[in-house]
Every structure is written in C-alpha cells, then in structure tokens.
Amino acid sequence: MIVSANGSQPRLSLAPIADDDMARRLLTDSAAQGLVRFDAAGQIVPGVAERWIVTDEGRTYIFRLRDTSWADGRPMRAAEVVAILRRRLQQRARNPLAPYLTALDSIVEMTPEVIQVELARPRPDLLKLFAQPDMAIIHPVRGIGSGPMQVVGKIGQVTRLRPIPDPNRAADEQEDPQPEDDVLLIAERPAAGVARFAARRSDLFTGGTVGEWPLLTAAGIDAAEVRLDPAAGLFGLAIVRPEGFLATPENRGALALAIDRAALVQGFTADWLSAEDLLPAALDSASPPAKAPWQAVPAADRRATARARVDAWVGAGNESPTVRIALPASAGGTLLWARIAADLYAVGIRPIRVAWDAEADLRLIDAVAPFDSGRWYLGHACQPCSEGASQAIEAARMAPSLAERARAIAAADRLLAEDIAFVPLARPLRWSLVAPRLRTWQANERAWHPLNGVRRDPN
Known part of the structure; x- marks a missing residue:
C-alpha cells in the first residue's frame, strides 16, 4: 500500500514528535507504539502494555507489559520503558503534550514486567495522552521502537514499512509478512499527495485540513473516495x-x-x-x-x-x-x-x-x-x-x-x-482520500488512522 501524508519534510526519521507533521507522526506511530495506542476506530488498545488498571480516581495507573521486543529483536524491559518515559517528560520543550502531563508525580518499575504511574492529581483521561505518537517508546540510542511495523527501507522521501510478527501469537497462527503487506509512506506537500492519489499511484492520502480542501475539486477526486472525520x-x-x-x-x-x-x-x-x-x-x-x-x-x-x-x-x-x-x-x-x-x-x-x-x-x-x-x-x-x-x-x-x-x-x-x-x-475539518480496497478505514473523533489498521481488507 502506498500512503501519501500531508507533510512538507522530504526526509523522515524515527524520533519524538516536536511538531505537527502528519507523515512523521504516522511513521512514529507505526514503528514505535506507546504503553497504549489508538486503533482504526480511535479507541484505546494495548501497545507495549497488554493490560492495565486505574485506581484512586485516576491517580494510580499500573501497566503490565507484554512480552515485547525492540525492532532489532532485543527484549524490552520495564526499566527501559520507565527511563524513556521519564526522559520524555523532562523534554518539555519537545513534547506538545507537556502542559497536560504536569500531574505525573512518579513512574517506577515494580517488576521487570510491571510499571506504576502515580499522579499528584486525578487524571482519568491519561490513557488517551499515552496513546499519542508524542508518547511513543523509542530507544534513545538505537532510535527504534517495537512496532507494530518496522522500517525496512528508505529512499529519499519514501519510507518502506513492514509488519512485525506478533511475538505473543504462535507461529502457526500468523502468516509471514508478504510484499503486499508493506506500506510505502511518502511525506510530500498536499498538492503532490492529492495529485498522486488522483493518478492512482497511492491508496491513501491522509491529514487533509481546511487549507487543502479546494485541491479536491482541482484534481477531480471522486466524492466517494473523500472521507471526513467527525473530528473533535x-x-x-x-x-x-x-x-x-x-x-x-x-x-x-x-x-x-x-x-x-x-x-x-x-x-x-x-x-x-x-x-x-x-x-x-x-x-x-x-x-x-x-x-x-x-x-x-x-x-x-x-x-x-x-x-x-x-x-x-x-x-x-x-x-x-x-x-x-x-x-x-x-x-x-x-x-x-x-x-x-x-x-x-x-x-x-x-x-x-x-x-x-x-x-x-x-x-x-x-x-x-x-x-x-x-x-x-x-x-x-x-x-x-x-x-x-x-x-x-x-x-x-x-x-x-x-x-x-x-x-x-x-x-x-x-x-x-x-x-x-x-x-x-x-468543528475541525479533517479528511482523507481512501481507495475502495481499504475497507478497514474508519472515521473517528481523533482523526487518526494508524497505518497497520488500514493496510488491506482482511477478508
């Protein structure tokens, strides 16, 4: 699948998000999940953590980590996750979510598989912040994450992503990634992205705003392929x-x-x-x-x-x-x-x-x-x-x-x-251009569409 995303940076790198560039956010979300993540419907699902409990009116969060590996195969441990999250909170100038994370009091390793987050004040909505690409778990030295996809190639503005087999599922329960499972993520200016989709050279253009809306008429896009999000x-x-x-x-x-x-x-x-x-x-x-x-x-x-x-x-x-x-x-x-x-x-x-x-x-x-x-x-x-x-x-x-x-x-x-x-x-005007074969694409209030959730029709 070829995805063109609204973004002007010709080169992409996996790093904490410091701006609103859509392509970079999609890359980070694809290759480096957080403790939790958003699914195709904008709902919270497990990420690095397989389950969690919230107590004390939203003052205490306890996460049990999955049996997760970094993209290079090395096992991920709670101590690493704790250190990365602490560093992310200290880098307030680079994290646009920092003003909404001031209640975090401590992040500690309870066991090699369990971490606890304590807050000075109740925040029952914390999971949606942890699901943002800005809070993805990225190794500070190797610059890699834990999937659900990994970067397997990069040429100019094109990044090739491939699904990582789920280590928590038996080998006979999952298929090896095939070439058609790969995603080519292209960061380009909106006009180029819309033109690429109109020429049938991409399956998805995402990140559209009010600024780019007139491009649709100029490019002659079929109205059935324009999808709006009920963005909040x-x-x-x-x-x-x-x-x-x-x-x-x-x-x-x-x-x-x-x-x-x-x-x-x-x-x-x-x-x-x-x-x-x-x-x-x-x-x-x-x-x-x-x-x-x-x-x-x-x-x-x-x-x-x-x-x-x-x-x-x-x-x-x-x-x-x-x-x-x-x-x-x-x-x-x-x-x-x-x-x-x-x-x-x-x-x-x-x-x-x-x-x-x-x-x-x-x-x-x-x-x-x-x-x-x-x-x-x-x-x-x-x-x-x-x-x-x-x-x-x-x-x-x-x-x-x-x-x-x-x-x-x-x-x-x-x-x-x-x-x-x-x-x-x-309400914010957010839209995507979606090829008919991407039947798993779902509109949602977050206006967020993870690439692993729209790759192809599972049927």
Missing part, C-alpha cells in the same frame, strides 16, 4: 489582541454575530459541521457547554444587531473598526478569508488578512483535541482571556479531586463565554 477539537478565531474595537465583550460579540457559520461551512462541504459552543459537550465539566451572550440573538437578527453595535462605536467618535486576521497561506485559507471578510464588511468592520505568524488581532485556531477534557479546549481558546478565566483554568489543572476539577472547568467555560475571548466557527 477547535476551529475558530481567538481574540489575541483585545484592544480598540475588540476591547469590550459587546464588540467582540458583534464580530461573532456577523459571521454566518452555516454559509461558511457550506462553502466547503455540506458535511462540515458548524459550531457556536466552545466545548463540544459537557466532557469533564460540571455543567453543559456555556452559552455566550451573542448566542441568544435569533439568527435572523444577528447581522442587524452586529451592524447596530458597529454604528454605535462609530457614533461615539471612533473610526470604523479594523481587525487583522491571521489565516493559513493556502487555497482553503483564501476561501475561508473570502467568506469571513464578506460577513465583516457587511456590518461595517474592515478586515485585513495577515500572515499566519504575523501580529494580528484574531488568529485562526484549527486543532484536533488529543483527549476529551474541557481543560484542553479552554487552554487553547484562552489566548489571552480574562484574569478570572485564566485562574479558573489553572484551578482545574491543580484540582485535587474530580469534582473540584469539574466545577473549575465549568467556571472557566462560563467566564470565557461571557468574555467572548474565542469565536467558535465549526
């Missing part, structure tokens, strides 16, 4: 500079009212879901998702209400408001800009598009949640937010019990909604 996460505008017109929640609410979310998502695909709430559900909050004041305005009255607030601002002696919006430099970013700019112009707000990394008043946040906690959503949306909301987010991080954590998350959600520090637009 954030897609909206963070108020990164609450000054001038954006200094007050009322005016930030006017901007939120001006954007026609239904028209925005329809401009891409009818299957993309819009969103108005910061949290997609209650998750680990003590309350349902909080509603911002602007959400109470009926849809038919929103544009007029926004226009009235802008007129009041100008009538008070201020210049017509101008906002700088940082969006990705891509075809999808341009399409998104056209829709947002038209809506803002219609209510008297002059938008200016700036580069993704330039100084801006609003910045697009487009991220899939690695785990299901309100704290992740609130932390990403607060860029910045009110002092009260920031304190509530910190209180959730430090909460000594699940009940106190849930109350703090609910309080932070309410304060962020009242402050209108973030303008939700939709």
